[in-house]
Amino acid sequence: MLASGAFAQEGAEAAVELVPGSVISWTTPGTGVGGNFTNIVIATGPDFTIFYDPESADYDREEDDIFEYGVEFSGIVYFGCDDILPTQEERAQIATLKHMEAGAVVTLDPSGLIVKVGKRSTSYINGLGDVDLRDYEISYDGDTDIELATSAENIPLTVKSEWIGQDSDMSVVVGVSVAKKAKPLSLRHSSGLGFCSGLLGDD
Numbered sequence: 001m002l003a004s005g006a007f008a009q010e011g012a013e014a015a016v017e018l019v020p021g022s023v024i025s026w027t028t029p030g031t032g033v034g035g036n037f038t039n040i041v042i043a044t045g046p047d048f049t050i051f052y053d054p055e056s057a058d059y060d061r062e063e064d065d066i067f068e069y070g071v072e073f074s075g076i077v078y079f080g081c082d083d084i085l086p087t088q089e090e091r092a093q094i095a096t097l098k099h100m101e102a103g104a105v106v107t108l109d110p111s112g113l114i115v116k117v118g119k120r121s122t123s124y125i126n127g128l129g130d131v132d133l134r135d136y137e138i139s140y141d142g143d144t145d146i147e148l149a150t151s152a153e154n155i156p157l158t159v160k161s162e163w164i165g166q167d168s169d170m171s172v173v174v175g176v177s178v179a180k181k182a183k184p185l186s187l188r189h190s191s192g193l194g195f196c197s198g199l200l201g202d203d
Contacts, residue, residue: 016128016155018049021179024157025126026171037171039070041179042189043200047074047095049156050081050196052189066194074098075156076136076149077113081196086111098134098153112141121150125159126175128152133159 018024018041028035039051050071069081074095079085086094090108097106097117104117118135125131132153139146145165151158162170190197 016176016178018044018155018157018176019179019182020044020185021181021183023177023179024051024173025175025177027174028169028171036174042069042183043185043196044156045199047091047156048072048199049075050193050199066192069189069193069196071196071199072156072158075151075158077115077138078158078161081194083195084111085195085199086113097136098151107141114139114141120153123159125173127178128155128176131155131159 020041020043022041024039024041026037026039028037037053037055039053041049042052043050048071050069053068053070066082067080070078071081071085072078073086073091074097076097077086077094086108087110090111090113093106093108094115097104097115100106100117102117102119106115106117107113108115116137118137121133121135122130123133133150134153136149136151137146138149145163145167148160148162148164149158150160157173157176159173160171162168185200190200193200
């Protein structure tokens with residue numbers, strides 16, 4: 001379970017590789033059992049992790065498989081695979097965020113994404129142990145909704161996401177099961193990746 005704590009100067013954990021097949025367990029506090037969901041890592045690259053959401057597939061509310069997939073860049077900024085993804089230049093900017101001081105602000109062009117770097121902390125997460133964390137405030141130019149994201153410093157993963165605005169909600173990682181061996185990308189997944197399919201040549 002994610003729990004706040006003081007930042008450890010020495011670094012709490014070694015880098016962890018979330019190889020395909022790893023499972024991220026989330027909860028939405030206050031919603032009971034129905035608020036629990038998982039993301040499954042299905043592909044990774046030098047600065048990205050592509051996730052599959054089996055609960056979304058079970059609901060089958062969309063005609064297109066693309067809504068079941070998303071990608072996170074440098075463990076900080078998440079895009080659905082139906083979204084236009086950031087450029088190589090923007091991805092390079094996202095990768096520098098973890099090295100910036102608190103208060104630094106990066107505006108990505110042309111996406112209009114604005115990221116403000118926040119404070120550091122540590123928390124215990126089941127399956128990972130004590131993890132060094134960093135807060136980020138993420139918004140889009142002209143959009144009143146703001147995402148308050150908390151990301152692991154040495155693991156490419158957001159562990160808390162809270163949206164402030166018209167549709168406010170919060171989700172928290174309660175456990176991570178790291179696969180011992182990478183699982184090959186299946187044809188079922190590769191055929192539904194939308195814009196994320198263009199990333200597969202980057203790994």
